[in-house]
Amino acid sequence: MSPEVQRLIAGAGLVLSIVAPASLHAEEEGRFVIGDIRVEGLERITPGTVYSYLPLKVGDTFDPGRSPQVIQTLYETGFFSDVRLSRRDDTLVVRVEERPAINEVRISGNRDIKTEQLEEALRQVGLDRGRVFNRGVLERLKNELLQQYFARGKYNVQVDVEVEPLERNRVDVIIDIAEGQVARIRDIRVVGNETYSDETILDRFESGNAPWYNPFSRRDQYSKQRLSGDLERLRSLYLDSGFLNFNLDSTQVTLTPDFKDLYVTINVQEGEQYRIREVKLAGELIVAEDELRELLQVEAGDIFSRRRVTESAEALTRRLGDEGYAFANVNPIPEVDEENGEVDLTFFVDPGQRVYVRRIHFNGNDRTRDEVLRREMRQMEAGWYDASRVERSRVRLQRLPYIQDVNVETRRVPGSSNQVDLDITVEERLSGNFMIGAGYSQSDGVLLNMSLSEDNFLGSGNSVSVTLNNSQVNTVYSLSYMNPYYTLDGISRGFNLYYRETDAYEADISRYSSDRFGADISYGIPLTEYDTFRITPGIEGVDVITSDYTPDEIFDYLDREGNDYQLYTLGASLSHDTRNRTVFAEKGNLQRLGLDLSLPGSDLEYYKLSYRNQHYLPLRERLVLRLSGEVAYGDAYGDTSDLPFFEKYFAGGYRSVRGFEDYTLGAPGTRDSEGDPYGGNFRLLGGAELIFPPPFMQEADNMRMSIFLDAGQVYPTYEDFEAGEIRFSTGVGWTWLSPVGALTFSLAEALNDKPDDELQTFQFNIGASF
Structure with missing residues (x-):
């Protein structure tokens, strides 16, 4: 019996009033046969509800000794704050006092914990609109809220709860929260460390002193969960360095009297460092042992590393998965020689049963047809399960422009030991876009753009785009269509119609204007899983318009070649792409070898060769090193005297070498007579770029910041190349994939500029593609 029920029964004068009037005090006279049961005091609850809980019914003999049981049963329903029993002749009278009903729960002052989370917590403990109000539950919730805020480092939080009575036995519950400020970490001290310094350890922590260069940092804001993660990083540091007996003795968090600052002390015992004496493979080795050993990242003589042992086991598991053993288990078993500080390591291999894929199910593709996703699959139905093919299928789906995220789950088929189903859940992104807007680019000036594009036309995976872009430099009208699976083998075909007006004067380069209009058809032929050959034949008309400010070099070229050209073009490229994403890639490599050619019979005959390489190296979670390089060369052939001036290469600006004005870089011989x-x-x-999420928006998927080093130069010909002419710059950049297009900003400093160079420290591009 609960204390509250006991108090209810044993309260002053209550027992006498509960049991009966004076006639019930007699020994035998207290018993009576219940002829009727009457419930009094009800407001919202129906009598039938009370009868359903009452352990008595009409016709039963009432015994005063059962009164506590009856009271406890009704009280434990939670509906009543008071229960009394009495007798009127042969009628048992049950007098109750209902608990009030909750009319509304109002929460204010909360910022760190969302209102929806608090309301859900209230519902789980029965505090919701229309429910019976229980003050005891409310007090427990108040204490839980305090603990939640304490875990977030807000020790001076105040939670005030007020109950406002209303008519008809209702109440409003008002919760007012004053969160206060997060306690700041003033110092973290590690005691007992000898192998690693405090600085080395704290550099791995997410908690600690805020860096001076980042005013938005929350590193010094205490969080119990974050500190727990830091302690696990500390444990991993030592276990990955061979300290098998490493132990975290204790962690003390000391608050200052005003609850605003705290100090953290971590006591550790390093123990001895262990080395690997022998590495063995045991169990059922489906794959040749020599091949499996090549996958191991540990060998005899190495310092024991938990991380490398785990990665070795995962590599073995993946290799077995490639053979169809989807549920293989590789268990690394260490045998520790405490006396000599050595470990014998055995990888026990249990491949399980080989399985094949029965069915592949797609979920979440509300707009995209099943066959559009299925054609990207490299794991086939009715084939042996292959872990590498499953992963490659996931990446291919993830690279589609209309798919945002992909999750693959391998599920056993009920009743079968050698079959699995693949459940693939995709999260689609909006594939259609109608955009009309304006922007500004330092290289192109004011931008007016309108575009209608659909990357997944009618769920077919085909793309259609109509674009109108207007700037001070370029006016572009284009219509394009692409079918990525023109054939079942994955050959793509696309069409493109375009018209482009260019005013080079506005770009601050040699002064001329040109009108270019043309059409082309493009075929993409997959050679391997990662290699694609693309060929693009087309036709283009070029009309060059001069002015009084046009330089002599252009007039001389036009005198030799004319100013109106009909060109038969051919573009060809060979690309190798292993990136995990096409936008904001985190790992992989992209190489492209390209040729653009005006075919014999054109009014101008020339070619342009280029090679580009981009390599993405993940250093740690969401920290990526991007290395890039490009070399390009063009020249004329046949009767044409030189590469046309409207096909020349330029450098400088956010597209190449930041910190120098757009198009202005060039070695001697790359400027005209003006x-x-x-x-x-x-x-x-060339360049190197360290890419990371903004420090103040760690979870943003559409923003990236970077620290970069750019290098580059343009030369009249490759024979004029001089390494000393290459310009370098360094700085920070920021890219935001906004709803109106990509926004790029950079703050750069030239490292070896010369007097004639044109510098531009801050550069940006808004509202235009890049």
Whole structure:
């Protein structure tokens, strides 16, 4: 019996009033046969509800000794705050006092914990609109709220709860929260460490002193969960360095009297460092032992590392998965020699049963047809399960422009030991886009753009785009269509119609204007899983318009070649792409070898060769090193005297070498007689970029920041190349994939500029593609 029920029964004068009037005090006279049961005091609850809980019914003999049982049964329903029993002749009278009903729960002052989370917690303990109000539950919830805020480092939080009575036995529950400020970490001290310094350890922590260069950092804001993660990182540091007996003795968090600052002390015992004496493979080795050993990242003589042992076991598991053993288990078993500080390591291999894929199910593709996703699959139905093919299928789906995320789950088929189903859940992104807007680019000036594009036309995976872009430099009208699976073998075919007006004067290069209009058809032929050959034949008309400010070099070229050209073009490229994503890639490599050619019979005969390489190296979670390089060369052939001036290469600006004005870089011989950039036939670019999420928006998927080093130069020809002419710059960049297009900003400093170079520290591009 609960204390509250006991108090209810044993309260002053209550027992006498509960049991009966004076006639019930007699020994035998207290018993009576219940002729009727009457319930009094009800407001919202129906009598039938009370009868359903009452352990008595009409016709039973009432014994005063059962009164406590009756009271406890009704009280434990939670509906009543008071229960009394009495007798009127042969009628048992049950007098109750209902608990009030909750009319509304109002929460205010909360910022760190969302209102929806608090309301859900209230519902789980029965505090919700229309429910019976229980003050005891409310007090427990108040204490839980305090603990939640304490875990977030807000020790001076105040939670005030007020109950406002209303008519008809109702109440409003008002919860007012004053969260206060997060306690700041003033110092973290590690005691007992000898192998690693405090600085080395704390550099791995997410908690600690805030860096001076980041005013938005929350590193010094205490969080119990974050500190727990830091302690696990500390444990991993030592276990990955051979300290098998490493132990975290204790962690003390000391608050200052005003609850605003705290100090953390971590006591550790390092123990001895262990080395691996022998590495063995045991169990059922489906794959040749020599091949499996090549996958191991540990060998005899190495310092024991838990991380490398785990990665070795995962590599073995993946290799077995490639053979169809989807549920293989590789268990690393260490045998520790405490006396000599050595470990014998045995990888016990249990492949389980080989399985094949019965069915592949797609979920979440509300707009995209099943066959569009299925054609990206490299794991086939009715084939042996292959872990590498399953992973490659996931990446291919993830690279589709209309798919945001992909999750693959391998599920056993009920009643079968050698079959599995693949459940693939995709999260689609909006594939259609109608955009009309304006922007500004330092290279192109004011931008007016309108585009209608659909990357997944009618769920077919085909893309259609109509674009109108207007800027001070370029006016572009285009219509394009692409079918990525023109044939079942994955050959793509696309069409493109375009018209482009260019005013080079507005770009601060050699002064001329041109109108270019054309059409082309493109075929993409997959050679391997990662290699694609693309060929694009087309036709283009070019009309060059001069002015009084046009330089002599262009007039001389037009005198030799004319100013109106009909060109038969051919583009060809060979690309190798292993990136995990096409936008904001985190790992992989992209290489492209390209050729753009005006075919014999054109009014101008020339070619342009280029090679580009981008390599993404993940350093740690969401920290990526991007290395890039490009070399490009163009020249004329046949009767044409030189590469056309409208096909020359330029450098400088956010597309190449940041910190230098757009199009202005160039070695001697790349400017015209007016002193404006004329371009060159040979371009060399390179760079390194450390990419990371913004410190103040760690979870943002559409933003990236970077620290970069750019290098590049343009030369009249490759024979004019001089390494000393290459320009370098360094700085920070920021890219945001906003709803109106990509926004890019950079703050750069030239490292070896010369007096004639045109510098531009801050560069940006808004509202235009890049």
